[in-house]
Amino acid sequence: MSPSRVLVLNSGSSSVKYQLLDMRDHSRLATGLVERIGEQTSRLKHTALTTGDTREYNGPIADHQAALKAVAEELARDGLGLESTELAAIGHRVVHGGMFFTEPTVIDDAVLTEIERLIPVAPLHNPANLTGIRTAMALRPDLPQVAVFDTAFHTTMPESAARYAIDPKIADRLRIRRYGFHGTSHAYVSRATAGLLGKAPQELNVIVLHLGNGASASAVRGGRCVDTSMGLTPLEGLVMGTRSGDLDPAVIFHLERVGGMSMDEIDTLLNKRSGLFGLCGDNDMREIQRRIDEGDREARLAFDIYIHRLKKYIGAYYAVLGRVDAVAFTAGVGENAAAVRAAAVAGLEELGLAVDDGLNAVRGDAPRLISPASARVAVAVVPTDEELEIATQTYALVGKDD
Numbered sequence: 580m581s582p583s584r585v586l587v588l589n590s591g592s593s594s595v596k597y598q599l600l601d602m603r604d605h606s607r608l609a610t611g612l613v614e615r616i617g618e619q620t621s622r623l624k625h626t627a628l629t630t631g632d633t634r635e636y637n638g639p640i641a642d643h644q645a646a647l648k649a650v651a652e653e654l655a656r657d658g659l660g661l662e663s664t665e666l667a668a669i670g671h672r673v674v675h676g677g678m679f680f681t682e683p684t685v686i687d688d689a690v691l692t693e694i695e696r697l698i699p700v701a702p703l704h705n706p707a708n709l710t711g712i713r714t715a716m717a718l719r720p721d722l723p724q725v726a727v728f729d730t731a732f733h734t735t736m737p738e739s740a741a742r743y744a745i746d747p748k749i750a751d752r753l754r755i756r757r758y759g760f761h762g763t764s765h766a767y768v769s770r771a772t773a774g775l776l777g778k779a780p781q782e783l784n785v786i787v788l789h790l791g792n793g794a795s796a797s798a799v800r801g802g803r804c805v806d807t808s809m810g811l812t813p814l815e816g817l818v819m820g821t822r823s824g825d826l827d828p829a830v831i832f833h834l835e836r837v838g839g840m841s842m843d844e845i846d847t848l849l850n851k852r853s854g855l856f857g858l859c860g861d862n863d864m865r866e867i868q869r870r871i872d873e874g875d876r877e878a879r880l881a882f883d884i885y886i887h888r889l890k891k892y893i894g895a896y897y898a899v900l901g902r903v904d905a906v907a908f909t910a911g912v913g914e915n916a917a918a919v920r921a922a923a924v925a926g927l928e929e930l931g932l933a934v935d936d937g938l939n940a941v942r943g944d945a946p947r948l949i950s951p952a953s954a955r956v957a958v959a960v961v962p963t964d965e966e967l968e969i970a971t972q973t974y975a976l977v978g979k980d981d
């Protein structure tokens with residue numbers, strides 16, 4: 580039998596998330612997370628889904644190399660080691676693929692060089708992704724390693740949506756344009772929404788709302804992205820856990836000129852200390868809802884600002900698409916916060932959008948409709964699965980049939 584397992588690695592600056600999947604039946608064999616790499620208080624949490632065993636290691640893990648070695652050892656303890664002949668490939672999440680990478684790509688030296696060249700537009704993410712890839716390549720040099728890019732799904736956007744209204748010579752020289760992120764999730768969820776409705780993706784226009792700690796919206800026409808809310812970086816668009824999303828660019832001049840802040844301080848303010856957290860001191864929607872229930876006005880205003888922005892994007896993408904067949908909510912907030920879903924479409928009945936309160940209150944892991952049967956536009960909750968999507972794309976590239 581040909582190898583059918585794919586290890587998915589998502590390497591962040593101080594963390595590595597991983598999942599081992601068997602692509603014959605899409606079953607998950609193991610999953611885990613290494614956090615706080617490089618600190619004294621690193622932690623590895625590993626779960627073998629074959630046995631249900633969970634193991635935790637607390638103590639210093641110096642770097643990504645040590646982290647991946649530790650992961651490999653944990654997998655080996657469950658008989659799932661990286662040396663296994665059943666392993667077909669390793670699939671890596673890479674945040675920024677620029678305009679160069681429109682598809683998942685088998686990694687070679689040229690690909691590594693290009694990912695490296697994109698560091699100026701993804702200074703936080705691409706270096707961490709590269710470290711993960713290089714470490715995995717050193718562990719299994721013979722194995723195909725595939726890069727799956729967060730930006731790839733958005734490369735179909737027309738220039739009218741992707742370009743900012745600035746001098747194209749400056750934009751091209753500095754590679755400034757809308758790239759968009761969370762593309763793996765938008766691709767998976769738009770396809771799964773079509774599946775839920777029993778349609779082919781080509782037949783359907785969908786607005787996907789990926790509402791996690793990071794949040795982005797996309798307009799998907801016939802399976803192809805035509806607009807998305809994140810831009811050159813993940814800062815643009817919706818109100819997020821700690822990112823401001825859209826603001827007048829002149830706010831930045833003002834913070835520097837009048838507020839006396841440095842560019843690094845402004846970067847930190849807008850990326851790490853804004854959004855829901857900046858507005859009310861909490862970025863977890865559960866906590867915000869709890870505070871609202873207790874009558875907290877700061878939390879209420881943060882929620883209202885979040886919803887107002889979300890509604891603006893639904894309206895904007897309705898206009899971009901002309902005809903909308905479905906709106907799909909996904910990620911931590913989108914999948915779990917019924918109040919956010921209800922508030923986001925409240926008052927949009929004229930656009931054919933509504934939620935049924937009973938259906939909206941039902942919890943579950945499966946894709947489901949929450950709009951009334953009579954609604955013109957389907958409103959759905961579609962849990963995202965970026966790891967499965969990365970594994971599927973990786974396996975499609977390298978997997979061989981028996």
Ligand code: AMP
Pocket residue numbers: 790791792793820862863864865910911912915916
């Ligand atoms: P993600 O980035 O997709 O993992 O989403 C993380 C966010 O999902 C958290 O910050 C929470 O705000 C939100 N979240 C998770 N579970 C719930 C829940 N049961 N109700 C409301 N929000 C939730």
